[in-house]
Amino acid sequence: MTYKKRLTILPLFDSLIVFTAIYISYLILHPYVEVLKTPTLLITSLTLLISHHVLAYGYKLYNKAWQYASVGELSSIVKAISFSIIITAIVQLVTFQEVYVRALVITWMLHLFFIGGSRFSWRMYGSHEVKLQKEMKKSLIIGAGSAGMMVARQLLNNRDNDLRPVAFIDDDPQKYKLDILGLPVVGSTQSIASAVKNLDIDHIVIAIPSASKKELNRIFEECSKTNAKTQILPKIEDIIIGKVSVNQFRDVKVEDLLGREPIELDIATISEYLEGKAVLVTGAGGSIGSEICRQICKFSPQQIVLVGHGENSIYHIEMELRNKYGKQINIVPIIGDIQDRDRMFEVMEEYKPQVVYHAAAHKHVPLMEYNPREAVKNNVMGTKNVAEAAETFGVDTFVLISSDKAVNPTNVMGSTKRIAEMVIQELDKTSKTKFVAVRFGNVLGSRGSVIPLFKKQIKAGGPVTVTDPEMTRYFMTIPEASRLVIQAGSLARGGEVFVLDMGEPVKIVDLAKNLIKLSGYSIEEIGIKYSGIRPGEKMFEELLNEKEIHQEPVFPKIFIGKAVLEQEEEIVFLLNELERLTSNEIKEYVINLANRRTNSKYLIPQTTV
Template sequence: MTFGKRILLLMAIDSAIVSFSIFMSHFFLNPYSNVFDSKMIVASVSLLITHHLFSYFFGLYRRVWRYASTRELTGIVGVVTLSVISTAGVQLVTYQTTYERALIVTWMLHIILIGGVRFAWKYYKTYGLVTSYATFKDAKKAVGNAQANTRTLIIGAGSAGRMIARQIQENESKDVKLVGFADDDFTMRNLTVSGLPVYGTIKDLPEIVEKQRVNHIVIAMPSADKARIKEVVTIAKDVVRNVQILPMIEDIILGNLSVNQIRDVSIEDLLGREQVDLDMSSVSESLTNRTILVTGAGGSIGSEICRQVSKFEPAKIVLLGHGENSIYTIEMELRNLYKDRFQIDTEISDVQDRDKMFEVMAKHQPDVVYHAAAHKHVPLMERNPEEAIKNNVIGTRNVAEASDARGIGTFVMVSTDKAVNPTSVMGASKRMAEMIVQDMDKGSNTRFVAVRFGNVLGSRGSVIPLFKKQIARGGPVTVTHPEMIRYFMTIPEASRLVIQAGSLAKGGEIFVLDMGEPVKITDLAENLIRLSGFEVDEIGIEFTGMRPGEKMYEELLGKDEVHDQQVWPKIYVGKAVNLDIHKINTCIDEYQNLDTDSLRQHALRIANGKIENQELLVGSK
């Protein structure tokens, strides 16, 4: 039905209701008098005209009545009241008197009929003829007899839960049967919400699922904190395989997801920690209308940094990377999302190429450099330590010195918790890179900083993609040691930390995120198995033993770096450590003369502060 036809239909219905209301009021009060006298006709015409005028003015004809609420009812009362008062005024002017009793009866009938018609339509469209008359007992009986393929329970009977219920009810899908709600508020037990029963609290889930034969749960708690979401997901996954979740309030506000989108529960929901928020004003000041260069722009962290930076509309973003396919992928993604809102340039080059790094900096003159290019796979670097030195250490020095030479504003290096008391070549190489960056800051106009964080969920080479492949093959999932623990964070969160560090940088800092409690890899594997719809016994977990270079647990700050004060919520900065960079550079330059084993040991001695049994830290004993 077109908009014009819809308005005409509503006006016709309202005209009939108005005429009927004033006729019945006169009839009730004076059943034997002539109801078609001039006074009634004047009142009817006045009431009709003013009702339509006020209805149009207050948008009563533009409301979607299938979604009507108390706000719409308030609008109806207001329109009817104003039209009746206006009619009383017309009567007073025309006849020097008003017919109060008739107008009061007309007012009541008017509201009842106008509101009743609209809310009856809403109820019919939402629940249908059968459920609109169902009592709680009828609802339970209907649930018990239903043969739908998917029997859905909604956790959370608040506004979000009611919205999901309406969506499912209005779609009228034969494959989905809404069973009811579970809610933390125990006072709602045995009440009905949106025509559906609230069976109990979340602690009652096992009993509810068994009695109501639930095989699908939707968690509608968008404002709950991460810890509570983790708890609810764990309980739900213990009793039902198919669990979905409404987006978090943060994702809805940022526009990443719509409130109508239900997504599958992800491993991130089980971290149980709140994500760090950006200081939007300081970040915007450092990025908007600036030139930004990202090394390793095709990698997991580098590409996400590009996505996050692009939201602040820089003047230009330069995507630098060694792999042409990954750079092409992120370039096309940004061009499709942002069109011509800012310039996007690409540089296919290797950070180990010192001359090229100087050429790139001279060509683009970036304001901020995010250095994310690195080798990060621990076992591979143990077997190829020279590549870790070339890419992570020499590559960092090349980019840092090129940034210094061109007077770049801020240089932010992406580091890792494996750089603290390293036992692997990869960790050692990242620690040496941190040393170089900290030393570069001492005599440069460029602000050099490093950012440390733990394992990143879903990044290339991380355990999550490996576990998913193993589960897809039917198992087993391989874990090195049953007691191994790691800190985890999401890719977007890691990238936000890097960006926030750039805006907070004064020079020489190592920024660290408060990553909450570490997670046992075994628990992570078990949760991922359950999220994939299997039981742990079906897939199995196999312990393979710790690999060369691995640690049982990671640290975010060394004992000499600990600084208790936060510089931003959940962000700490480590204390600067004095270093003799000349000895470090001498050792780095000698790596080509060493065999694999000697180079590995040499790198670890440098990173841990000793060279040939001499302390590397200046002033230490």
């Protein structure tokens, strides 16, 4: 109904209700009197009619969307009708020197019944209109709090969706067996499977925004015991800003089930550290580097220099940032290899960044076992090139993105990452530039993570290959890792190795099982195959080793491991003799060096002595 039609039809309809209510009330009290001819009825009717319409406009009764009516709308109706009756009583007192109390009370009740009934019948019609063109899916809502009620109300009132809520699940025992918006609360989250079976549920919506990662994981585990499609309520902040609507549910992601809470940043400190500054990011086209760029741009730097070896990846992140921040930030795309020392010095000299984030690296563990020379050239020599260029041209802070695999490394990739830490720690001893490193675990969704491989295997029908049923890893999301790197830079004093408290490690096989379930399959359909540990892999990862100095957290969930540097000469030897050493010699050398085995005869391969 259009707004003009509403303003015509509703007042006319209310006028009929006013006259009908008055007539019936007088007829009840005076059944044998010709009430229509009495001056009392005429004056009372006109007074009540005028006062009702004035108050109806005042309380916006003709502007409300009655298909969404609730207690607030009912309260407005009661107020408008009550005040109109009071005004009519005053007019009666002035005109006839008495108030017809019984008549007005009956009129008030009839008036309230007809007006309220007409409006709420409108809501009932809108809420329960049969959808002829769609087959409705029975939906179970997990969470009977404010978010759950918001979801239920939206589904009941929205004619465009094909979901019909039939019940709630909630862990609050006081809500059990109660009806909320006409829907029963049928049990706790432990009874999800039985509720789905008994009610023939097709669809589950998790509507508990306050649920922790572990709680969400537990709930999803119960949902995965059923064949119902499981989705989750969008973020409340996205609903509030209008990015999505309440009924635009999204699929549950692996990130939702990670089992750890994201770190909260010190926005003020980071803003002071980055706002108006010139920032350079190496590896800017990679999954970690590009996300670091996105996060940095939120803090309004004056300029951001995107350094990368691959032109396509640099082009994509440049276009993304330019479209969003091009008017506020000077965005400079640079194609360059960190192994090219002259190019790194050239870039630093031309753009003179104040902050550098060094994300460029080879990160694939088994691949680097086959290519140790390239790992050293990129992860060690490349880091040395960028770090020394930063020192030469007066960079204030240099942040190296490291890895948990740098702790007690048994593989080439982890060893080269630890040696890269040693390089910047040595520079920090004498430099005005603050050199720091940030260690974190595996990153979900990055190019080198296991998730894309699992998804590909699931799409192909399985099986999913897991190295060992007991293998565990620390996990975090790309945005979390990037925010940590930025926060660490703002806390840098020089020489630190920042480490995130990443919570409990996750079994890779559990991650695989969750991903299979999230893809809509059962474990039996896809299958899991154990392939054995690959070259260079460890069963368990660490974030600090026993020789590193543990300190109190410098920020919630951020610790410092002050690793000791003792092998400066050996690092120089490695870089000078790199081309002369064989792959096996390089592999042995870097692992020994990274683990601080300081005996020179043991470190330096016998063929080179």
